[in-house]
Amino acid sequence: MSQTxxxxxxxxxxxxxxxxxxxxxxxxxxxxxLGVYTIYTLGPFLWLATMSxxxxxxxxxxPYAWPSTFHWEQYRSAWVDSDFAIYFWNSxxxxxxxxxxxxxxxxxxxxALARYRFRGNRLIYAVLFSSIIFPPQITLISLxxxxxxxxxxxxxxxxALVYVSLQLPxxxxxxxxxxxxxxxxxxxxxxxxxxxxxxxxxRIVLPVGMPAIATTLILNFIQxxxxxxxxxxxxxxxxxxxxxxxxxAFMGDHFQDIGMIATGVMVSVIPVIVAYVFFSEKLIRxxxxxxxx
Amino acid sequence: MAVVxxxxxxxxxxxxxxxxxxxxxxNIADGEFMVLLGPSGCGKSTTLRMIAGLETISGGxxxxxxxxxxxxxxxxxxIAMVFQSYALYPHMSVADNLAxxxxxxxxxxxxxxxxxKGVADILGLAPLLARRPAALSGGQRQRVALGxxxxxxxxxxxxxxxLSNLDAALRVNTRSEIIKQHNRLGSxxxxxxxxxxxxxxxGTRICVMNAGKVAQIGAPLEVYWQPANTFVARFLGSPPxxxxxxxxxxxxxxxxxxxxxxxxxxxxxxxxxTYAGKTVTLGVRAEDLGLEKPAGEAVGAIRGRTVAVEPxxxxxxxxxxxxxxxxxxxxxxxxxxxxxDQEVELFFRPEAAYLFDAETGDAIAPAxxxxxxxxxxxxxxTH
Numbered sequence: 259m260s261q262t263x264x265x266x267x268x269x270x271x272x273x274x275x276x277x278x279x280x281x282x283x284x285x286x287x288x289x290x291x292l293g294v295y296t297i298y299t300l301g302p303f304l305w306l307a308t309m310s311x312x313x314x315x316x317x318x319x320x321p322y323a324w325p326s327t328f329h330w331e332q333y334r335s336a337w338v339d340s341d342f343a344i345y346f347w348n349s350x351x352x353x354x355x356x357x358x359x360x361x362x363x364x365x366x367x368x369x370a371l372a373r374y375r376f377r378g379n380r381l382i383y384a385v386l387f388s389s390i391i392f393p394p395q396i397t398l399i400s401l402x403x404x405x406x407x408x409x410x411x412x413x414x415x416x417x418a419l420v421y422v423s424l425q426l427p428x429x430x431x432x433x434x435x436x437x438x439x440x441x442x443x444x445x446x447x448x449x450x451x452x453x454x455x456x457x458x459x460x461r462i463v464l465p466v467g468m469p470a471i472a473t474t475l476i477l478n479f480i481q482x483x484x485x486x487x488x489x490x491x492x493x494x495x496x497x498x499x500x501x502x503x504x505x506x507a508f509m510g511d512h513f514q515d516i517g518m519i520a521t522g523v524m525v526s527v528i529p530v531i532v533a534y535v536f537f538s539e540k541l542i543r544x545x546x547x548x549x550x551x
Numbered sequence: 552m553a554v555v556x557x558x559x560x561x562x563x564x565x566x567x568x569x570x571x572x573x574x575x576x577x578n579i580a581d582g583e584f585m586v587l588l589g590p591s592g593c594g595k596s597t598t599l600r601m602i603a604g605l606e607t608i609s610g611g612x613x614x615x616x617x618x619x620x621x622x623x624x625x626x627x628x629x630i631a632m633v634f635q636s637y638a639l640y641p642h643m644s645v646a647d648n649l650a651x652x653x654x655x656x657x658x659x660x661x662x663x664x665x666x667x668k669g670v671a672d673i674l675g676l677a678p679l680l681a682r683r684p685a686a687l688s689g690g691q692r693q694r695v696a697l698g699x700x701x702x703x704x705x706x707x708x709x710x711x712x713x714l715s716n717l718d719a720a721l722r723v724n725t726r727s728e729i730i731k732q733h734n735r736l737g738s739x740x741x742x743x744x745x746x747x748x749x750x751x752x753x754g755t756r757i758c759v760m761n762a763g764k765v766a767q768i769g770a771p772l773e774v775y776w777q778p779a780n781t782f783v784a785r786f787l788g789s790p791p792x793x794x795x796x797x798x799x800x801x802x803x804x805x806x807x808x809x810x811x812x813x814x815x816x817x818x819x820x821x822x823x824x825t826y827a828g829k830t831v832t833l834g835v836r837a838e839d840l841g842l843e844k845p846a847g848e849a850v851g852a853i854r855g856r857t858v859a860v861e862p863x864x865x866x867x868x869x870x871x872x873x874x875x876x877x878x879x880x881x882x883x884x885x886x887x888x889x890x891x892d893q894e895v896e897l898f899f900r901p902e903a904a905y906l907f908d909a910e911t912g913d914a915i916a917p918a919x920x921x922x923x924x925x926x927x928x929x930x931x932x933t934h
Contacts, residue, residue, distance in 0.1 A: 443638035446605050447699075451652030452626035465642040 303527075309520035317516050332521045340518060342525055344497055345504030349526070352414050352500060353482045356421035360478055363422070364429030365437075365471060369463050371430065372437035373445065383434070389427045398491060405492060412494050420488050425478045432477075436470035437463060472537045479533045483526070501526040553616040553629075553706035553739050555579040555602065561610030562597050562763075571597050573763045574611070579741060584733050586754035587743045590786070594763040595743045596711055602741060603709050604628050615706065626655075631700035632709040635716065637692045639684040645695050646671075646680040649702050670698045674728070690721045694728070701732065710742040714749065726753060747787050751775065759783050781832060781912040784905060790837045790868065793879035795853070796909065797833040799826045806833045806906070810873035814849035814901045817917035826908075831915065834905035837868070840881035840897040851899040853879065860889045871895060 309317055311328045336342045371383050401420055402411070410416030440463065448458045464471065486502040493499060499507070505522040508515040556579070562572035572594040579585045587595040600606040602613060604625030613621055620628050631652075639648050646667055653663045671677045674694045684692055693713060700708055710729070714722045730753055733740050744750055750757050751771045759766040759774060759782075766786075767779040778784035784792040797806035797813065804823060806813045813833055815823060835851065844850055855871030858878065862885065869881040869889050881897050889895070906915040 441636055441638065443634040443636045444640065446600075446603075446625075447632070447634060447638035447640075448651075449605065449625045450603060450630065450632050451699075451703075452655035454626075457655075462640065466640075468642075 306520050306523060309517060310524040311521075312517055314515050314517040317520075329517075332517060333525070336518055336521045336525060340504075340508075340522070341496070341499075342501070342504060342522060345499050345501045346525065348414060348498060349483060349500040349502075350529070352418045352421065353479060356418045356425070356482055357475060357478045359418075359422050360425045360429050361471060361475060364426055364474065365433055365464060365467065366459065367426075367430045368433035368437050369459055372434045372440075386427045386430050390431060394424055395487065398488065401488070402491060411492060412498065414493075414498055417489060417492050417500070420492060421482050421485065424488070425482065429474045429478060432474050433467065433470050437467055440466055476534055476537045480530050483530055483533075554581050555585075555707060555739060555741065556614045557598070557602070557611065558614070559611035560598065560601060560608060560613060562594070562601060562606060563609040570609075571763050572601070575760075575763075575765055577758055577765065577768065579739060582737045582739055584730075584740045584742065584753060584755040586750040586757045587741065587760060588745070588747065588750040588754075588757050588786075589760035589766075590745055593760040595745075595760045598760070599632075599709050599711055599741060599743045602707075603630055603632050629706045630709060631703045631705040631707075632711065633693075633696045633700050633713045635712040637684070637696040637716075639692055639695055639699075641684050644681050644683055645676060645687070648684070648695055649676075649680075649699050652699065652703050666702050666704075670702045673701070673732075674698045689717055690725065693717060693721075693725055697725075697729065697732070701736070706739065708738055708740040710740065710744075712744055713742075714744070714746070729753065747789065751787070759786060761786075777914075778834075778905065779914050781834070781907050784834050784907070784914075788836060790880040790882070792834045792836050792905070793840075794907070795833050795835075795873065795877055795879065796830050796875065799823055799829060799831055806831060806904075808873075808875070810854045810875075810877075811852070813851040813899075813904050815904065815906065816849055816901050817904070818906060818915065819918040822915060822918065826915070830909045832907040832909050832912070834907060835879075835899050835903055837880045837882040839899045839903035840879075840883075841899070842883065842887065842895070842897065844898045845900050847900075849901045851901060851904055853897045853899075855879065855895060855897075857889055857891055857893045857895055860891065869895065869897075871897070 305322070308325055311330060311332060312323075312325045313329055313332075316323070316326070337346075367386075371379060401423075405411040405413075405416045405420070408416075410419065444462060444466070445458055448462050453461065484502060485500075486506070489500045489503050490506065493503065496507075501522070505519055505526065508519045508522065555577075557575050557577040560572060560575040560577075561570060563570045575594075575598055577585070587598060589595045597606060601608050604620070604623065608621050612619055615628060615630075640651060643651065649667045649670060650663050653666065658666075667680075668677070671680055674697060676691070676694055676698055679687060679691060679695075684695065687695065693716075696713065713729070714725055717725060726749060729740075729742075733753075742749075742753060754771055756769060757771050757774050758768045761782045767774055767783045769777070774783060775787050778787065778792070781794055785794065795808065795811055797808045797811055799806055799815075804815045804818065804820070806815055811833065813835075835853075840853070844852075853871070853873060855873035857869060858872045859868075859870035861868040861870070864885065866885050867883045867887050867889065869883055869887070871879050871881065873879055879897075883889075906917075907913065908915060
């Protein structure tokens with residue numbers, strides 16, 4: 259038998275690679291899995307949304323029922339009567355401030371670690387990375403003590419600083435990985451064009467790294483917006499509560515105002531959705547038009 | 552335009568680290584197109600980056616137009632560079648890429664616009680000014696990179712293997728474009744490549760580098776026809792120069808081996824006497840070998856057995872095993888019919904022979920009068 263004949267024969271069905279699934283079956287299975295997953299994740303949210311326009315009495319009578327009357331006034335009541343406006347403002351102040359600082363410092367640190375060779379570079383990186391491994395709860399008592407020492411306990415500034423320290427390692431870790439992939443030639447070209455290190459960071463690194471920065475923005479925002487543990491330990495004044503603690507106020511020892519809790523949760527979820535939609539769609543799409551090549 | 556002078560330039564990484572560039576001396580004249588040519592890792596790109604100011608200089612002096620610039624930052628050297636990867640800013644349009652360097656230099660907006668438009672018109676980039684680099688082809692990106700350097704109107708242009716990422720056809724076009732721009736601007740240009748065709752076709756002079764050192768500097772054809780050592784002889788030319796061990800017989804001015812008999816009329820008795828009885832390396836270029844015996848008494852001959860025949864259309868390459876583990880290549884006319892495992896005798900004219908010291912690899916220079924013969928040969932081959 260000639261060699262050509264052997265080559266032309268190709269793999270036999272019994273010994274060749276597995277045959278691909280029929281297309282309709284593959285697509286149908288995919289649609290089924292995605293459908294189940296969507297119901298699994300969206301179901302509780304929709305249930306919460308229906309509860310947010312029902313009274314606690316109605317919910318107690320029929321937990322899964324569709325609202326017979328839409329009590330939109332619950333939103334007004336939560337916003338005005340239950341101080342949700344204050345909690346919302348506190349959350350916005352703390353989270354936006356912390357995320358802004360984390361992003362700026364984290365991007366600068368990640369750029370330095372990714373781009374400059376200096377003694378201790380990898381040591382700093384290892385220390386930062388190791389802090390991701392440990393659960394944040396173990397720092398709670400020491401952070402409490404530090405805030406008390408510096409008169410930052412029970413203050414929004416203190417809470418924001420704690421949030422910065424909590425999110426910084428992961429931010430640096432994520433951004434360093436992305437920034438390290440930006441070609442060195444880009445920096446060299448900017449140097450030849452007359453730009454200094456700080457200007458290169460501002461004009462090249464930040465815009466080119468925007469997809470990664472947007473990712474950390476979303477992650478940090480969602481994580482801090484929903485953060486409960488540190489807020490409940492480090493804030494005591496009712497007028498300094500953030501949204502998660504504010505919602506907790508509707509939970510008594512013997513009675514839980516489920517309707518108002520649902521309304522509060524819906525109020526707190528809206529900015530998260532807005533942040534996600536804004537950053538993940540518009541920002542990333544816009545900034546990745548000239549991807550790194 | 553500027554004169555660039557490298558005086559004993561050294562690049563060493565760390566105090567005890569490897570020396571990647573060693574005592575490089577190079578004078579690049581005003582308006583010259585100097586090509587740094589060598590294999591990967593020979594130090595040519597590092598040398599270019601030191602000139603650019605992107606690498607620190609460990610030793611020696613670098614001056615541009617008489618001004619020592621060893622410690623002058625890249626941005627203050629008035630140099631523009633075209634990178635192998637193009638290094639276009641991905642988040643900026645073509646127009647912004649071109650204008651980016653000018654904006655930093657506080658040039659009035661109207662002047663920036665005039666220069667960007669001028670360069671865009673020259674390079675055919677005008678319809679692409681609003682696009683981002685991701686929306687450009689490889690050739691268009693390369694033209695933008697070239698334009699970004701041109702728009703600065705620098706004293707010196709540096710090119711770091713700018714054609715490596717282009718396909719063969721585009722490479723030829725862009726090569727012509729760069730030559731055209733050099734002729735138009737008359738600027739000093741330093742061009743790094745590992746491609747000998749680029750070096751031969753573009754350079755006013757070529758600086759061949761090997762293992763961090765300068766192996767030879769000269770005009771393209773001078774370096775090709777008068778290689779200073781076996782490295783240059785092998786590196787320039789495709790196929791590379793055939794090198795064969797041979798023993799010198801100064802008495803009758805011949806280099807011989809069981810498969811080889813070469814007359815050495817170009818070399819003086821005195822020169823050959825120093826190598827009497829020693830093994831030398833004889834070099835003959837593939838294109839100087841032929842099946843027909845040239846007229847005249849003193850003709851070189853090599854015998855061997857064919858191990859490969861490569862018909863390329865325009866010519867045929869014949870690979871011969873001449874024994875002792877040595878193989879040589881002959882570039883023959885396309886009409887030649889050759890078969891494998893066939894005894895073949897190839898001939899060459901005496902002026903086509905090169906002689907190298909077998910230990911150092913340095914060329915053994917022929918007598919002065921014979922050099923004239925070589926020059927004549929160079930001229931003959933050039934025209």
